[in-house]
Amino acid sequence: MSRPLSGAQTLLQGLGATLLDKLAAFGRGFLLMLSLVVAMPAAVLRVDLLFKQVYVTGVLSLPIILTAGLFVGMVLSLQGYNILVDFNAEEAVGSMTALSLLRELGPVVGALLFAGRAGSAMTAEIGLMRSTEQISALEMMAIDPIKFVYAPRFLAAIITLPLLIIMFNALGVFGGYLVSVSWLGVDAGAFWSQMTSQVDWNEDVVNGMIKSVVFAVLVAIIALFQGVNAIPTSEGVSSATTRTVVHSSLGILGFDFILTSIMFN
């Protein structure tokens, strides 16, 4: 037996062990992503499975995305109007709302809501499928769960999140119109013409869409990883679901900063 370790040594040991664990988890996550990419052609061909997942992740997320989009747009233009009116520039409220939504708030808030609504459901479902041995049963029936369960969900997230974010933005702009034009009396012509002249297709719309695809990959991979690695008990599944929401939210915000600094600098 070696001699007992000092406090500092145990601390160092614990730190090292945690670091190794995290590195191993990153490795497993990367391998999962690779196997998902390899399984993509199979997922595209299984239209029935893909449609179901597009419905579950996309269509069922619509109510929350649309409502949130409307309110975010309304609040944005209300705040914007109150500031801009002091400079007699309240016509700019349309372009300000649209730019904020397209560049930042649409992708970020949409993805955060998506993580809470669809990501958590994905983790919980896969965790429970594991704890009720459904995944093992698939393997025993010679059906690859990566192709049958994980890949369709991954692809569905990549398809639906950008579409959801487009709708979020559209409803946001409509909410901004309601508040500034219908309520606060900004001229409708100025509202739209300022918006169309300020918003650039590549700079704003395409960049926002690129962000939303990146966030979709991020949320889906975190949700699947947490589901696959959840401890198959009720406690394990619940903490995995929590981790999905926390990790993807932080991931979205972090990646948003990186992407913004690349795109708009």
Add this chain to the structure above:
Amino acid sequence: MEQAETLIEIKNLTFSRGERKIFDDITLSIPKGKVTAIMGPSGSGKTTLLKLIAGQLKPDSGDVFIEGLHVHGLSRKKIYQLRRKMGMLFQSGALLTDLNVFDNVAFPLREHTKLPEEIIYALVLMKLQAVGLRGAKTLMPSELSGGMSRRVALARGIALDPEMIFYDEPFVGQDPITKGVLVKLIQTLNDSLGLTSVLVSHDVDEVLEIADYICVISEGKLIAEGSKEVLLQESTGYVHQFLNGLPDGPVPFHFSKAPYSEDLKYG
């Protein structure tokens, strides 16, 4: 007992989870066309053994051969091919919860064959008839009792006419009637379809009723194997205690403890 052909051969298998050694150098062979039972107390890793045989888990050392194929040396594709010859009944049934009974049984047929829907329909009804649940074909898994789920899972397990079928604790938590039904089903399916059945269980009465060959595992070791007549002849030792359900014996009734006099001193 005449020497039957061996289907599954396990050689010097060792497997551990963390620090705990679950199997320590186990060697056994499972004869073709028979019902073989693997018995042992709860937590002795019986389910793990099935997963090792089916290639879902990798052993630390040792080999598993099925029909002469080295399971853990096979590619992923080959393992999946091999699994088409296997059926497995999980403890919980493990039905896909978003499909009804009919679709659950049809699932492996639809995934692995290109049969027209009418033939699948006929096949599924036949399989459901065999387990006595043709009338339940439209029910969802949540509407089934535990015993019924297992029977549906059994119908699904035999949908592709496997050569071998594994039962993971089929009798646990079932009422006497369901147990009787399952015993009859396992027996009939084995004989009529010419299957090789491997059963892990600790329900002594049911196992003794159907098993042709019994292996007893305890603390990671294979401690006895043979036909039930051979095992029942043992009058001492662990096998005797296990098969007769005696409270005291090689596995003591009392958890390891200090002498009474010591403990009482501080009372």
